[in-house]
Amino acid sequence: MAEGKRQPLIAFHGEDLGYGLERGQGGRARPARVVLPGLSLTLHRGDRVALLGQSGAGKSTLLAELRRRLGPQAAWCPQHHGLVAQLAVYHNVYMGRLPEHSALANLWNLLRPLKRPWQAVAELCELLGLEGLMRRPVGQLSGGQRQRVAIARALYQQRDLFLGDEPVASVDPHQALRLLALIEERHHTSVVALHQRELALSHFDRVWGLRDGRLVIDAPAGELTLAELDTLYPDADAAPAPITSTPPLDPEALPCSRGRP
Numbered sequence: 001m002a003e004g005k006r007q008p009l010i011a012f013h014g015e016d017l018g019y020g021l022e023r024g025q026g027g028r029a030r031p032a033r034v035v036l037p038g039l040s041l042t043l044h045r046g047d048r049v050a051l052l053g054q055s056g057a058g059k060s061t062l063l064a065e066l067r068r069r070l071g072p073q074a075a076w077c078p079q080h081h082g083l084v085a086q087l088a089v090y091h092n093v094y095m096g097r098l099p100e101h102s103a104l105a106n107l108w109n110l111l112r113p114l115k116r117p118w119q120a121v122a123e124l125c126e127l128l129g130l131e132g133l134m135r136r137p138v139g140q141l142s143g144g145q146r147q148r149v150a151i152a153r154a155l156y157q158q159r160d161l162f163l164g165d166e167p168v169a170s171v172d173p174h175q176a177l178r179l180l181a182l183i184e185e186r187h188h189t190s191v192v193a194l195h196q197r198e199l200a201l202s203h204f205d206r207v208w209g210l211r212d213g214r215l216v217i218d219a220p221a222g223e224l225t226l227a228e229l230d231t232l233y234p235d236a237d238a239a240p241a242p243i244t245s246t247p248p249l250d251p252e253a254l255p256c257s258r259g260r261p
């Protein structure tokens, strides 16, 4: 999408994000533990954002706030999947739309799966390589299979936006590409936290990079290099070799925010 014509969906203007609540000066509510101080950024309709940063940088904190503000517009795929181990794959996926049905319908469906949702979930399971597992309790699946169930549940919600906290962390690189393609196909806008920097450059059109509580990268993926993304991981023992001929950047030289033109 052309940079100049993008329609803002949500914006932060110098806001403190974090946990807990306390009253600041003038009685203004603010987080008791601030993780991302003074955050400014805008999510635009049509953006496909890779959210990067080392462990503890604040990715989940930002996603939680986006989720809170976007509400039911956004499908959500949490980091630890949030699946019920004792329930079958079918029921875990169906849970994505639990609030849309009456308690009675949900109870009935638990005991005797309804035909229409069963078919819809079966189609998703086939797409995600989970065919034949619909009746199996999630507790008996592999880590990668559970991850795909969590993605199926998010896709089943049929929302316009997708928010994912490392939704492809437990699958092999080939599956990661397929899953990202599916997410892209079914949502006009997405924000996905991940650690695979190469994927961020090849499969997303924008990168948000967090470091030391700051948004230090906010730029189109096409304008970034792996070496620039490496600067988000100062604790890494050895940065992976960049695939471009661009020399590694001095982290100090990275601008505070790569704003839009």
Ligand SMILES: Nc1ncnc2c1ncn2[C@@H]1O[C@H](COP(=O)(O)OP(=O)(O)OP(=O)(O)O)[C@@H](O)[C@H]1O
Residues within 6 Å of the ligand: 019, 020, 033, 035, 053, 054, 055, 056, 057, 058, 059, 060, 061, 062, 079
């Ligand atoms: N419920 C909470 N209450 C207080 N602090 C929290 C809470 N959850 C996370 N934190 C802190 O907020 C900071 C950012 O955590 P966050 O989970 O957002 O990082 P992350 O980038 O998602 O990390 P990871 O890649 O390991 O999931 C960390 O210092 C963490 O300890």
